[in-house]
Amino acid sequence: MNIRICGGRVVDPSQRMDRISDLWIENGKIVRLLEASAASPSKANRKIDAKGKIVSPGFVDLHVHFRDPGQLEKEDLTTGTHAAAAGGFTSVLCMPNTSPVNDSAEVTRYIVQRAAEVGRCRVYPVGAITKGLLGKSLSPMRELKEAGCIAFSDDGRPVNDAALMREALTKSRELGTFLIEHCEELELSKSETVHEGEVARSLGLKGISRSVETVDATRTLTLAAETGARVHLAHLSCAESVSLIEEFKPKLSGLTAEVTPHHLALTVESVREKGTNAKMYPPLREDRDRTALGKALARGTIDVVATDHAPHTAAEKSKTFDKAPNGIIGSESALFILMDLVDNGILTIGDVIRSMSSRPAEIAGLNAGSLRPGSPADVVIFDPDEKRTFTESDIFSKSKNSPFVGTKGKGRVLLTMVAGRETFPGWE
Numbered sequence: 097m098n099i100r101i102c103g104g105r106v107v108d109p110s111q112r113m114d115r116i117s118d119l120w121i122e123n124g125k126i127v128r129l130l131e132a133s134a135a136s137p138s139k140a141n142r143k144i145d146a147k148g149k150i151v152s153p154g155f156v157d158l159h160v161h162f163r164d165p166g167q168l169e170k171e172d173l174t175t176g177t178h179a180a181a182a183g184g185f186t187s188v189l190c191m192p193n194t195s196p197v198n199d200s201a202e203v204t205r206y207i208v209q210r211a212a213e214v215g216r217c218r219v220y221p222v223g224a225i226t227k228g229l230l231g232k233s234l235s236p237m238r239e240l241k242e243a244g245c246i247a248f249s250d251d252g253r254p255v256n257d258a259a260l261m262r263e264a265l266t267k268s269r270e271l272g273t274f275l276i277e278h279c280e281e282l283e284l285s286k287s288e289t290v291h292e293g294e295v296a297r298s299l300g301l302k303g304i305s306r307s308v309e310t311v312d313a314t315r316t317l318t319l320a321a322e323t324g325a326r327v328h329l330a331h332l333s334c335a336e337s338v339s340l341i342e343e344f345k346p347k348l349s350g351l352t353a354e355v356t357p358h359h360l361a362l363t364v365e366s367v368r369e370k371g372t373n374a375k376m377y378p379p380l381r382e383d384r385d386r387t388a389l390g391k392a393l394a395r396g397t398i399d400v401v402a403t404d405h406a407p408h409t410a411a412e413k414s415k416t417f418d419k420a421p422n423g424i425i426g427s428e429s430a431l432f433i434l435m436d437l438v439d440n441g442i443l444t445i446g447d448v449i450r451s452m453s454s455r456p457a458e459i460a461g462l463n464a465g466s467l468r469p470g471s472p473a474d475v476v477i478f479d480p481d482e483k484r485t486f487t488e489s490d491i492f493s494k495s496k497n498s499p500f501v502g503t504k505g506k507g508r509v510l511l512t513m514v515a516g517r518e519t520f521p522g523w524e
């Protein structure tokens with residue numbers, strides 16, 4: 097099967113490439129760029145017109161919740177990977193807070209096998225750091241790694257016990273893998289998940305401070321520096337966390353961090369209008385935080401954008417603010433939301449693609465995120481300019497809990513492929 101993608105703007109940060117060219121794909125692999133006038137090396141089975149469009153490495157999401165096994169009313173591996181493909185993602189890391197928790201080789205193997213059968217993208221399980229995510233004792237990390245886990249996290253919760261965290265960091269270093277910490281100091285986060293301040297007060301809520309995040313981040317980075325482990329901080333929400341990363345990066349080469357599209361695009365003000373669809377951990381903060389996160393991403397202090405795609409049913413999200421679960425979906429809207437930051441001059445298109453493809457692939461150690469000859473043909477083609485409104489019909493997830501429904505903006509994923517097979521909009 098030979099594919100020629102014609103006339104697109106090929107943007108590949110892994111090769112510092114940004115040029116108009118054709119791309120030649122053979123048997124699921126990138127072979128090379130071709131001049132428009134050059135003949136195809138052999139017969140093209142498919143020609144794709146990408147004139148005026150961007151052709152980039154498929155996106156890599158380090159943080160999704162596919163709820164499979166166990167909470168299939170919210171999402172499953174079929175719909176979760178469909179949502180990912182619709183967002184241009186070709187590889188995702190799925191968090192272990194399923195039911196049962198991914199703390200055994202059996203659950204890991206189930207996810208790997210099921211995703212291979214029904215998935216529209218590559219799915220890499222993240223194993224639990226502690227058994228049952230209970231924070232009491234370590235999961236069988238070696239066994240999990242052998243079964244297919246490529247990182248460890250108790251995401252949804254921090255590893256509260258510092259001694260256990262230190263042990264987990266040491267273990268993950270020995271295994272040559274990395275830990276993803278959901279930064280939250282539980283003693284500080286006992287009220288509703290909303291940023292403390294004016295908005296919270298006006299809604300009769302107490303809210304939580306920035307220190308909920310930074311206290312745990314500081315502790316985690318201190319332990320990582322001491323053990324020499326690689327650590328990745330999930331979904332950072334505030335300016336103070338950016339300062340921490342800046343302080344620790346010079347002495348901690350294995351430190352990386354992510355930010356979500358919603359923390360880059362929204363502030364706590366959104367809670368007034370969107371209610372529980374603007375409720376997630378960590379909460380949306382203030383404008384100075386949003387600005388600091390955007391700048392940190394542009395200069396690479398924050399390495400990647402990850403969606404923290406977290407489906408919940410309408411029934412759960414229609415509970416009162418204090419009772420509704422944390423989290424919003426994000427796979428389908430990620431690029432669309434980031435294009436607004438490009439429009440506003442905060443990010444370049446290269447920043448967006450780097451932080452969504454080459455850099456996350458590098459962090460997770462995947463053979464992905466690049467259009468170099470010989471790489472798997474994991475590719476996304478998108479229109480950066482199409483003006484549109486994000487609607488429910490753009491959502492393929494089982495859940496619709498997005499604060500972005502009704503948002504006007506630009507950009508649309510036109511075609512996603514994994515190893516040369518179309519995964520969106522069609523599925524070969």
Ligand SMILES: [Zn+2]
Nearest residue numbers: 251252278330
């Ligand atoms: Zn989390």
